[in-house]
Amino acid sequence: MPRRAVAADAAALGYRLAGVLLLGGALALLSDAFLTAPNLLNVLRQASLNFLIASGVTLVILTAGLDLSIGANVGLSACLAAVAFKATGSIAAGVGAGLACGTLIGILNALMITRLRLPPFIATYGMLWMVHGFTYWFMAGETIYGFPPGFRALGSGYLLGIPVPVYLMAVCLAAGGVFTRHTTYGYEIYAIGANPEAARLSGVPVRARLNLAYTLSGAMAGLAAVVYLARLNSAEADIGEPLMLPAIAAVLIGGTSLFGGLGSLSGTLIGAVLLTLVLNGMNLLNISANWQPLVTGGIVLIAVWIDVVARQRSEGKG
């Protein structure tokens, strides 16, 4: 990345971090319950689910693509994980089924986009409905619930006082950070998003990298599905549906541009935390949950507007 883009990136992250701190400070003043370890850990745990899904979406959006199938993917992966676990009683089988299902959906998305050359919006939108329909048929209105503590620990357990999903989030952030910023794969994903033609001409295997990004997006949805299932302790056909827009919102609030080539996983983490903080704060302050979408919308608009202004300024200076 050019140096100026890196500087703009750091500044954009700075604004967001300041936003999180401001919101956190305000909540600490307004509510005694906010600045307690259990509450903050709870915020992180809630943010981790969104982050797991959103991190895969970040990769896809970095390539200037989109994955609308993630919510449906989480739904089917969670249901298959539940069925596999109930059938075998093995945690590995449950986790494996969820991950495999998520990854397979990701691979199908990738094939539609790179082999059949469908626009990502259409391919993943079509996939959304096919997966959704399949899940409805497969579950036939059933709810699968009641999992043993060993399985539920993945979503609601603690290790050394810290929720298990938070470890998963930390591992994904670290691995993803190295992957996107310190490997050739990562550079190439940024390059494809910035200018696919230039990337192709300079020898980037565009198809292979796109395949990788969509497959990882699917796999992360599969992982999130297992965590979600373990947390909810029940699986239904439509549990994934409400997760799609918040995951995309976290990516965008985090400063990743839909035009590709610009953004970061740490930004997405801040986006996920910011969204969760809002929820948590409204909860603590006894504000009706009905206000939540309104505030979320405001944050999305303000965050991206700040980016636009900052970018215009830095371009004006350069």
Place this chain on the structure above:
Amino acid sequence: MIPPVRNSRLLERAAAVPGVGYLLAALAVTFTILDPRFASLPNLLNIGTQSSTLLLLALPMTLIIMSEGLDLSMGAVLGLSGVALAMRLAGGGSVMTALTVAVAVGGVFGVANGLLVVRLGIPPFVTTLGTLYVAQGAALVLTDGRSVVGIGSALPTLYASTWAGLPFSIVVSALAYAVFHVVLYHTRFGVYVFAIGGNREALVLAGVRANLHHVAVYTIGGAMAGLAALLFTARTNAGHPTAAMGLEFDAIAAVIVGGTSFERGNGWLPGTLLGVLTVGVLKNGLNVMEVHNALQVASIGLLVIVALLIDSFRAGARRGHL
């Protein structure tokens, strides 16, 4: 849109029809053969009625996508407009004032979308994702998450009325199509809409206030969501804050399937009509044949992908890649 490569005019025209046109014909023939009830007049009118709300959203969506934009807020704005409409009706207002309120609410969101995109330069996807949440939140706060019921009998009566044998909703959506067709293909504004997506620079250099017209495109989208709220509320007999969520994706799919693409002012309004009808025919036909509901859901996804595939194969064949 497509370079003429064949000698016959008829073939040329057939080649210009997007894949969805052939899909629609194939579906209609198949359903007719499989079940005679499908092609009956009452059922065809039924398809029209079921498709009308979607068409009202897909028409302005075509213009918005042609201008290299997107409007994800339409479903949520429809919900908020519907709530406002139902509240006005429940408060004893006439259908006309309630509709005015609904269109005004939608129009305000449209203007806001337009200003955020055009003046502040926020990408359309993000802008309208933000206003989606704002509209949804406003609808939830206004209603406390409950449906607004008791909307009186005036709107349901109007909805049930027929005009020259056609249901009210079909008349409204047919009129809307006619107006959009004339505006897009026979007015200066229509030319500007093509140019905003295709060659904005030239438009500005020609002294046209491109920004103004660009905002107008989004405003029309919001106002049409308000109009669609009239049909949606009448059909469900209540103003529900979130029932219309996701309709915007159906509208986008219908537009894209109909041959309008995200790039460079490439749009075709009749294609949008075909796209909406195909979705309607598919849903209805599977319903008549009593296919499992889950398969109906899945088939919409398959339809979108197959229609686009047909187009890309044909485009490839024309370019000699196949």
